[in-house]
Each structure stands twice: as C-alpha cells, then as structure tokens.
Amino acid sequence: MADPSKEWGVYFSRTHQRPYFRSSVTNESLWEAPPQLSREQIASLPGAELLTGGKPAPKVPSSSEKISASHLLIKHRGSRRPSSWKESHVTRTTEEAYEILAGHYRELVPGSTGPSDEGASVPNPKPDRALFEQLALVHSDCSSHAQAGALGSFGRGAMQKPFEDAAFALQPGEMTSKIVSTDSGLHLIYRTA
Numbered sequence: 001m002a003d004p005s006k007e008w009g010v011y012f013s014r015t016h017q018r019p020y021f022r023s024s025v026t027n028e029s030l031w032e033a034p035p036q037l038s039r040e041q042i043a044s045l046p047g048a049e050l051l052t053g054g055k056p057a058p059k060v061p062s063s064s065e066k067i068s069a070s071h072l073l074i075k076h077r078g079s080r081r082p083s084s085w086k087e088s089h090v091t092r093t094t095e096e097a098y099e100i101l102a103g104h105y106r107e108l109v110p111g112s113t114g115p116s117d118e119g120a121s122v123p124n125p126k127p128d129r130a131l132f133e134q135l136a137l138v139h140s141d142c143s144s145h146a147q148a149g150a151l152g153s154f155g156r157g158a159m160q161k162p163f164e165d166a167a168f169a170l171q172p173g174e175m176t177s178k179i180v181s182t183d184s185g186l187h188l189i190y191r192t193a
Contacts, residue, residue, distance in 0.1 A: 008034055010047030014158060019050040027080045027183070065156070068193040069167045070149035072135055073142040074100050075185035084141035097186045101179050104135050105188060108175065115188075116177045124174040132175065132190045141185060150192070160184065167191060 007025045012018070021030045033042050042048065075082055075090045076097040082090040092100075102114040108127035136149025144151055156164060160182040170176065170191035180187040 005037055005041035005044060008037065008045055010045050010050050012047075012050050019047070021045075022080070027078060027082070029081055065168075066153040067155075067167060067170075067191060068153045069151055069170070070132065070136060070190045070192055071142065071144070071151060071163075072101065072104060072132070072140045072149055072188045072190075073144075073185050074098075074139070074187075075141040079185040080183040085143060085145065086141060090141070094181075094186070098179060100139075101186050101188055104139065105179070107135065108132060108188075115179045124170055124177045126173050127175050127190070129173070129190065129192070132188075149190070153193070163187060163189065 007023050008021050009024065010019050011022050013020050018031070021032075021034055022028070023034075037045075042051070074092075074097040075084055076092050076094045077090055078094055079090065084090060105115045106112055108131060109125045112125070133148035133150075137145055139145075140149050142149070151159075156168065158164070159167065162180055163182050166176050166178075166180045166187075167189050170189065172191050172193050175190045176188055180189060
C-alpha cells in the first residue's frame with residue numbers, strides 16, 4: 001500500500017482564506033487533516049507552512065482591473081470535487097463532459113460545429129446572454145447556477161489560472177470559443193462586464 005503522506009498536499013483557498021488538504025490521487029479536498037496521517041506526516045506535507053499561518057505567494061501580481069463573468073461548468077469524475085447540486089457523485093468522463101458542453105456551445109452559437117480546437121485561432125462568439133444564463137441555471141454543476149452562472153466581479157489572482165486567462169481575454173458580451181479546463185471541470189465562460 002502506498003504511503004498516504006505522498007498523496008496529500010496543503011493548499012490555500014483564496015475564496016475561504018484558509019488552508020485545505022487535497023489528494024493528488026483522488027482529487028478529494030478536505031478542510032481537516034486526513035485521519036490516516038500522523039502529526040509528523042502532516043508537518044512534512046508540501047504546503048504545510050500554510051497550516052501555521054504562512055501565506056501563499058500570490059500566483060499572479062494583483063491588478064486593480066476587475067471584470068465580471070458568468071460560466072457554465074460541467075464536472076467530470078476527475079474534477080477536484082466530483083459532486084454538484086445535481087449529482088452527489090459525478091461519474092461522467094472528461095470526454096462526456098466535453099460533449100455536453102459542446103452541445104450547449106452549438107445551442108448558443110447556431111450554425112457552429114462546436115467549440116474550436118486547442119491552438120485554433122477563432123473569434124470569440126457573442127451569444128445571447130439570456131440563453132447563456134438559462135443554460136447555466138439549468139445545467140451548470142456550479143453552485144453559481146442559482147445566479148444563472150454569475151460569478152460577480154473579480155480581479156487577477158482570484159480564479160484558477162486557465163479560467164482567469166480565458167475570462168480576461170474576452171470583451172464584454174463575448175464567450176470563450178474554446179472549452180476551458182480547470183481543476184473544477186470544464187467551462188464555457190461569458191464575460192458580462
């Protein structure tokens with residue numbers, strides 16, 4: 001059996017401003033230390049300094065620029081937390097999640113064959129905002145579904161890097177032309193302001 005201390009690390013939640021534990025094997029996240037770890041093992045985990053008040057170095061220099069965006073998240077079994085308000089345990093594959101989002105993309109961008117491939121340079125579409133919000137309300141696996149996918153305003157460093165890069169590259173009224181992958185799952189992002 002593998003040493004459980006090799007599987008866990010300590011990370012910092014920018015949303016909740018507190019450290020948490022995450023398994024690199026199962027992607028499970030816990031606020032409390034995994035019960036199978038001893039105090040010595042916990043102290044030796046990557047990021048353990050966060051447990052004693054150490055603050056993480058900012059990943060991206062903070063900027064005063066803020067944007068607002070909404071998103072439609074589809075989780076898969078490899079997501080950081082493979083559960084949602086719709087499903088207590090998400091079992092779909094990444095490919096299945098991609099196909100679900102591609103279907104929503106085609107609904108949002110009539111006449112399109114789907115999202116562009118990685119590396120392709122395609123203009124960002126400007127779908128109907130009300131339709132995007134309706135799809136997010138019904139289909140998004142994020143708790144923001146209750147706000148039609150709205151995440152409010154945020155600056156650099158507040159979101160996972162791939163999400164941030166994609167959102168900041170959009171102009172208001174644009175949606176990503178590609179599906180964005182993060183630890184949370186797969187996203188279509190619509191910039192609202």
